Amino acid sequence: MSLSRQLAGFIAWTRYEDLPAETVAFTKLCILDWLGSALAGAAKPPVRMIDELARELGGSGQATLVTGGRSSVANAALVNGAASHVVELDDIHKQSIIHAATVVIPAALAVAEWLNRSGKELIAAVAVGYDVCFRVGEAVSPSHYRFWHNTATCGTFGAAAAAASLLRLDEEQIVHALGNAGTQAAGLWEFIVDGAMSKQLHTGKAAMNGLLAALLAQKGFTGPSRILEGERGFFRAMAETVDESRITDRLGEHFKITENSFKIHASCRHTHPAVDLALKLRQQSGIRTEELRRIRVGGYRSVLAITDNPDPQTVYAAKFSLQFCVALALVKGRAGLADFSGETLHDPAVRSLMERVELTLDPDVDAAYPERWGSSMEAETVAGEVLRLVADYPKGDPENPVTAAELTDKFHDLAAHLPEDTRRSYLETILHLETIADVGRFWDERSRVS
């Protein structure tokens, strides 16, 4: 039986009732976390351009754009997929290097809204979509990532899976949907050299392409039956080494969505364990920043390579400066989206403290990487006291999970531009999604940004 067919059976037959309670709860948090990112990203320049394109092309009012108004499900997937990836705070699965939310959820939500599916069906579709793309991503990791943006390429399968679930396709149709998802899979890393906007195009298009594959399959459109393992298929063309067993290992028994990591801080993930320790230091010791003589952060090699910047000149660069992030966390007690601003970038208290932050290689931390993205911290006070802290995993990894309350705070932060009652209404809907009979009423029209 082809890998596609095994996945198709899983997609066709998995119902809300098959999901463990913790998977349901976790999936709702993924949807909440996604919405925060989408709302926060809706007004960013690349998203505005894609939104303008979608409006120019037009489309029937099947689904809501996070930028406001309604269009086709394809345009909704495109725009909402682009919007939810731009502030770089969306979730991440380490093993497959995939941000699943930004591809799977826009496709799923558009179909669920259009067809007035229940919250339970949406939850099942999202869990299934995550599962499928994580499996594909793990199978081709790490070689695929050398050239390909896993979130876009492997994500296309996840979007197709979620859409297929909500379209209630049968197993045969889903084989075709997966085939035509894989043959549309695209997204090269080359854009990163220029810092180009392609990153958001990749996620929007992956959501849209997966959805198109599922919609076509519903009409009888056929695709390759062995898109993954075939002689001229995805694996052979796009990965040097492949572990096919990852596709089917505990398929339908273990839902991989719960392996997902969340980002709480609005900075580069490599700064997170040190930021966590800075917040812990501030909270536990009650120490004031002027009492700190020196903070020595011990990181793994990539932390030094990527985040050692003692003098960032832009807000974007500040998110990749460990010195800035640690000082910010110590001064403000948080490092959320709103905390990275022109104001904090030049805040004398932050700048003064940054001069006391040192970055060194910690051999123990480095040895544990990349299984553990940890950090050590040694804080010396002017009084000569030395405080030592260690983190094995950044906050938000499954081994160091966030609480629903922390994700709720993050949501309020990301959606701060919306009225509080709108935010509360979304929280109410999503955190009780299994009780919602009609996802057609998911969106609050007050959330429009344009």
Add this chain to the structure above:
Amino acid sequence: MSLSRQLAGFIAWTRYEDLPAETVAFTKLCILDWLGSALAGAAKPPVRMIDELARELGGSGQATLVTGGRSSVANAALVNGAASHVVELDDIHKQSIIHAATVVIPAALAVAEWLNRSGKELIAAVAVGYDVCFRVGEAVSPSHYRFWHNTATCGTFGAAAAAASLLRLDEEQIVHALGNAGTQAAGLWEFIVDGAMSKQLHTGKAAMNGLLAALLAQKGFTGPSRILEGERGFFRAMAETVDESRITDRLGEHFKITENSFKIHASCRHTHPAVDLALKLRQQSGIRTEELRRIRVGGYRSVLAITDNPDPQTVYAAKFSLQFCVALALVKGRAGLADFSGETLHDPAVRSLMERVELTLDPDVDAAYPERWGSSMEAETVAGEVLRLVADYPKGDPENPVTAAELTDKFHDLAAHLPEDTRRSYLETILHLETIADVGRFWDERSRVS
């Protein structure tokens, strides 16, 4: 200067006035040939499904669908790109293994119609679009073709180039358009194992994706500046060997569109040289089929491997049966789209003659392949006369060109379902395209099929 920037300069600065007269004349024939294929394919099942999808999604009435009515330029590119590839009679460039018409022209025509561009601008855009995708295809040939459907992947660059030309993008914008075309490039050969419908999805999506890249670039959306040669770009990710010089060799001096081949017969290209000889035999010798005792066709290895089928059971299989195609040509004096039918498949005259067609390997013909797709033929009459014929290139190759009259006949054949005055009106428009002030009036609404 990056390869994209060199191509962008060429795209931005090439005007109708820069094209040699023979290039203009040839480009118009390409457009005519494309329209015939698009009209002939409009009612085929995969196209109907894609058309149904486009109608479901909706879109503003910017451009005409060959299936009838108007929708967005993106939907027009998608539907028209799918329609023009399904009857397998669209043009082919041997060196790059690309069917350019089916990807470049749908994108170009949609924009030209929408923005009421002139016929001259459309001609220049199509010539430029062909040139760009042929160059990309040659650069990655033959290794890319192992996994990738060149028409779809390389074609995306051609669609972006043609759309960019008609959108009158500047050089900088075109760099971004090419970057985001390349990062969307997709289309794996795996579908061929199943004979799946993905082939038409590939061409439709390539046309649409290239167009989207150009439309986004117009809005300021950025893309990778070195999509072709970059470390994580198209060449490294998708080809084992690359000849970068093909991108710029005589760029702007030699317009490669004139290297294009046309298909006159509605069968597999490997049968064409033998069909040409059969037609020549019939025409020159005036021989009647009952006078023929034996026809021995000498082909190259691929002819034997792919087209040696003495008893095809379907119309589709008949197009890949050399025995059938040669017999059909001898009996009917032609092998156009309408000649492959359930009726001719079981025509006793054709079947009887097929039994007298032999297929052998001709070492001379084989040695010349793949530079020359030739054939030999030895016909023995019941009276004992032996006639020998040789073809170096199939009719429609640049070395054995078709005439405008032959392509006009082919157009009448492919569009036979339309009223004759509609066909004549299209011929009039296209063969005098440089005199048309507004391509917004290209389409004849009587050509609707649905």
